[in-house]
Amino acid sequence: MNRARIRTVGxxxxxxxxxxxxxxxxxxxxxxxxxxxxxSGALAVAEALAGEIRRRGLEKSVExxxxxxxxxxxxxxDLVIFPGKIFYPNLSPEKVPLLVEETLIHGRMVPExxxxxxxxxxxxPTLNDxxxxxxxxxxxxxxxxxxxxxxLESYLEHGGFLALEKVLSGPSPEEVINLxxxxxxxxxGGAGFPTGLKWRLAREARSEEKYLxxxxxxxxxxxxxxxxxxxxxxxxxxxxxxxxxxxxxxARGFIYIRQEYPLAIERVKASLEKTRAVGLLGDNILGxxxxxxxxxxxxxxxFVSGEETALIASIEGRRAFPRQRPPFPVVRGLWGRPTxxxxxxxxxxxxxIIQKGSGWFSGVGTAxxxxxxxxxxxxxxxxxxxxxxxxxxxxxxxxxxVGGGPEPGQKIKAVQTGGPSGGCLPASLFNLPLxxxxxxxxxxxxxxxxxxxxxxxxxxxxxxxxFLRFARDESCGQCAPCRLGTARLVRILEKITGGxxxxxxxxxxxxxxxxxxxxxLCGLGRTAANPALSVLRxxxxxxxxHVLDRECPAGVCRGLVSYRIDKDRxxxxxxxxxxxxxxAIAVAEDGYPRIxxxxxxxxxxxxxxxPPGISALKKLNRKEAESVEKSGEx
Amino acid sequence: xxxTNNLVEKLETILATLPEERRHLILFLHRVQxxxxxxPEEALSRAADYFSVSPAEVYGLVTFYSAFRLKPGCxxxxxxxxxxxxxxxxxxxxxxxFSRLLGVRPGQDDPERDVALRTVNCLGCCxxxxxxxxxxxxxxxxxTDRVPEIVKKLIGNK
Numbered sequence: 008m009n010r011a012r013i014r015t016v017g018x019x020x021x022x023x024x025x026x027x028x029x030x031x032x033x034x035x036x037x038x039x040x041x042x043x044x045x046x047s048g049a050l051a052v053a054e055a056l057a058g059e060i061r062r063r064g065l066e067k068s069v070e071x072x073x074x075x076x077x078x079x080x081x082x083x084x085d086l087v088i089f090p091g092k093i094f095y096p097n098l099s100p101e102k103v104p105l106l107v108e109e110t111l112i113h114g115r116m117v118p119e120x121x122x123x124x125x126x127x128x129x130x131x132p133t134l135n136d137x138x139x140x141x142x143x144x145x146x147x148x149x150x151x152x153x154x155x156x157x158x159l160e161s162y163l164e165h166g167g168f169l170a171l172e173k174v175l176s177g178p179s180p181e182e183v184i185n186l187x188x189x190x191x192x193x194x195x196g197g198a199g200f201p202t203g204l205k206w207r208l209a210r211e212a213r214s215e216e217k218y219l220x221x222x223x224x225x226x227x228x229x230x231x232x233x234x235x236x237x238x239x240x241x242x243x244x245x246x247x248x249x250x251x252x253x254x255x256x257x258a259r260g261f262i263y264i265r266q267e268y269p270l271a272i273e274r275v276k277a278s279l280e281k282t283r284a285v286g287l288l289g290d291n292i293l294g295x296x297x298x299x300x301x302x303x304x305x306x307x308x309x310f311v312s313g314e315e316t317a318l319i320a321s322i323e324g325r326r327a328f329p330r331q332r333p334p335f336p337v338v339r340g341l342w343g344r345p346t347x348x349x350x351x352x353x354x355x356x357x358x359x360i361i362q363k364g365s366g367w368f369s370g371v372g373t374a375x376x377x378x379x380x381x382x383x384x385x386x387x388x389x390x391x392x393x394x395x396x397x398x399x400x401x402x403x404x405x406x407x408x409v410g411g412g413p414e415p416g417q418k419i420k421a422v423q424t425g426g427p428s429g430g431c432l433p434a435s436l437f438n439l440p441l442x443x444x445x446x447x448x449x450x451x452x453x454x455x456x457x458x459x460x461x462x463x464x465x466x467x468x469x470x471x472x473x474f475l476r477f478a479r480d481e482s483c484g485q486c487a488p489c490r491l492g493t494a495r496l497v498r499i500l501e502k503i504t505g506g507x508x509x510x511x512x513x514x515x516x517x518x519x520x521x522x523x524x525x526x527x528l529c530g531l532g533r534t535a536a537n538p539a540l541s542v543l544r545x546x547x548x549x550x551x552x553h554v555l556d557r558e559c560p561a562g563v564c565r566g567l568v569s570y571r572i573d574k575d576r577x578x579x580x581x582x583x584x585x586x587x588x589x590x591a592i593a594v595a596e597d598g599y600p601r602i603x604x605x606x607x608x609x610x611x612x613x614x615x616x617x618p619p620g621i622s623a624l625k626k627l628n629r630k631e632a633e634s635v636e637k638s639g640e641x
Numbered sequence: 642x643x644x645t646n647n648l649v650e651k652l653e654t655i656l657a658t659l660p661e662e663r664r665h666l667i668l669f670l671h672r673v674q675x676x677x678x679x680x681p682e683e684a685l686s687r688a689a690d691y692f693s694v695s696p697a698e699v700y701g702l703v704t705f706y707s708a709f710r711l712k713p714g715c716x717x718x719x720x721x722x723x724x725x726x727x728x729x730x731x732x733x734x735x736x737x738x739f740s741r742l743l744g745v746r747p748g749q750d751d752p753e754r755d756v757a758l759r760t761v762n763c764l765g766c767c768x769x770x771x772x773x774x775x776x777x778x779x780x781x782x783x784x785t786d787r788v789p790e791i792v793k794k795l796i797g798n799k
Contacts, residue, residue: 042764042765042766042779043766043768043769043781045779046766046769046772046779046780046781047769047781080766080767080768080769081768081769225765226762226763227763228723228724228725228726228728228762228763229724229725229726229763229767230763230765230767231763231765231766231767234765266671266708267761267762267763267764267765268765304668305667305668305671306708307667307670307671307702307706307707307708307709308706308707308708309705309706309707310762321667322664323663323664324662324663324664324665324666324667324692324702325663325698325702326701326702326705326706327705327706383767383768385725385726385767385768385770386725386726386729386730387729391726391767391768392768423725426725457725459725459726459729461729465729470725470728470729473725473728474725477723477762481762483705588737588738588741610734610737611734612738612785615785615786
């Protein structure tokens with residue numbers, strides 16, 4: 008839609024009022040169509056819905072809206088029907104006609120399609136009934152339920168640019184900074200630096216030109232909070248940055264998004280164009296005399312780009328090499344000028360604080376951490392997805408109540424927070440509150456909000472090896488402690504998971520980790536050994552089991568397990584033989600299959616192939632295997 | 642040499658849309674990668690001239706960032722996500738199974754069957770772990786028993 012330029016605060020207000028006054032259809036159907044939703048088939052469901060709505064002549068009474076991420080990634084494709092927030096999870100196009108007939112025409116909920124925690128449990132008909140949402144406080148995520156991320160009008164209708172309007176029609180930049188400072192907002196990227204203070208430092212820096220950056224290089228594997236925000240509410244990031252520009256005295260800003268997020272890039276690009284077209288970006292915004300513009304920069308695939316000085320280098324068109332700090336970017340950043348670099352979620356919080364006040368914001372949270380934080384709760388819990396909770400909720404509440412506890416028959420042993428820079432915290436610490444200081448004191452970090460739950464079926468040594476391989480591959484290679492340290496740690500851990508470890512390896516692990524922590528150039532290098540250090544601290548017994556008893560309790564480390572066929576159960580169906588990629592299984596003289604341990608790669612394909620009722624294939628740890636061999640089964 | 646001319650023409654068309662400032666160099670490489678499918682040698686030297694940096698600098702960028710490739714890619718591509726959530730839900734086994742059935746190691750191309758196996762650090766669809774992208778289409782919760790069917794659909798019985 009081509010809109011005329013909005014020249015004054017008055018024009019903005021009347022446009023918003025007009026949009027809000029437009030009569031709405033009786034029902035709104037909101038389909039979650041961010042990347043996760045699309046990957047599970049949400050677009051096909053939406054298409055079926057659109058077709059059925061047309062076929063039944065419901066266009067006037069029902070509006071179908073493709074929104075961003077509802078946060079219930081595991082239940083996708085899902086939809087919410089307003090009013091009433093009737094919720095249907097895990098949809099497919101075949102279910103659409105029934106849903107349209109019953110709910111959209113007759114206003115009745117369909118129990119067969121509604122959510123149940125498990126088969127046979129009672130139906131939970133509305134979104135508000137979901138246990139997953141009970142402990143959440145969704146200041147940011149709830150907007151994703153009704154916002155059309157592609158539409159500036161939809162954003163305005165939801166109160167968009169109210170904060171900008173407030174900022175440009177009264178308070179001085181210093182007053183805006185004070186407001187943000189007193190709200191207690193801290194950087195959501197992980198370091199937790201007070202946002203208002205960063206802005207003040209940049210404001211006070213003497214320079215003709217200053218810049219803002221939005222860090223959307225969300226590289227932590229297992230975390231996708233920022234993708235959710237970028238895809239679901241791009242205009243709020245833009246609004247936050249315009250306000251930041253006014254406060255800091257910057258005329259230009261950059262939104263840097265990692266290239267692995269194509270939908271986020273597309274949405275932000277389109278949103279920037281729409282905002283510019285109505286004059287909310289560009290010269291003389293709303294007639295205030297303040298000018299500000301934003302540019303999208305697409306990353307090119309390097310984890311280290313998420314480090315702020317590396318990201319700056321990347322925008323400048325160079326390799327993403329971090330550099331020594333200080334000077335911090337706020338003193339010398341992009342092209343040597345003072346630069347405020349904040350994470351996506353930080354920017355999204357800004358308009359909210361301006362609009363609702365710093366007291367409202369700081370009324371939630373703990374003494375040092377205010378407001379809410381989005382986490383991506385994934386791994387071995389029943390309910391996974393994007394979760395927004397007030398600071399101060401405990402790890403236990405997060406895992407047991409929000410996540411719904413372990414998967415059937417499993418026991419949770421740890422949670423990994425903060426990605427490759429964080430650590431694994433044991434279940435004994437699940438009473439820790441989620442805030443910046445508590446997690447750091449416990450040897451992990453909050454990081455940007457990745458939270459991976461680990462149960463007894465996951466080997467922590469293998470997980471640490473995974474993170475260190477990641478760090479080794481992604482190390483930029485400038486400084487020796489990180490470049491050589493990560494490679495060294497990987498080698499030691501490979502030795503341990505391969506069944507060749509000895510007690511000195513544990514000391515070496517610790518020593519190399521400490522050196523990296525003290526001597527690496529950038530934050531990523533200094534924290535790269537955190538996964539190893541946290542496991543040494545809390546899960547030493549599991550490590551020692553690998554080294555001293557040559558046993559992997561979770562049965563994951565290939566060097567420490569082997570597979571055997573129990574002849575008493577085997578029916579010689581030979582499915583295992585067919586499944587073996589290494590051709591390590593052959594039929595022996597007695598007609599039963601046998602595994603050649605020298606050829607076996609311990610991939611476990613045979614175990615998966617053996618029919619459940621028969622279960623003749625056994626996974627044994629080293630000790631068990633030795634006793635079997637002694638008893639002469641070989 | 643019509644193809645070389647074509648290539649030069651393509652490069653010039655891309656360059657014409659970009660200012661000479663160095664910061665647009667990465668964007669140039671993105672566009673080349675997108676249009677041509679890889680970054681040919683001509684693009685390196687032409688970019689060095691245009692943005693006034695040494696060819697070694699351009700080469701450094703292309704090899705530093707994983708988005709760029711120096712050789713033509715394959716028509717089909719399977720990408721297995723290696724994010725943490727995928728890892729704990731079986732991405733290593735999944736990668737191995739694709740590798741076995743496609744007959745290529747992760748990161749390698751099979752020019753004969755025109756298929757490449759790739760890994761990616763994290764696609765951010767962690768709740769759907771393990772995730773595989775087959776010719777641009779995201780598929781969630783892929784277990785190893787589904788691999789044969791995916792491979793068959795992708796490259797037939799070649």
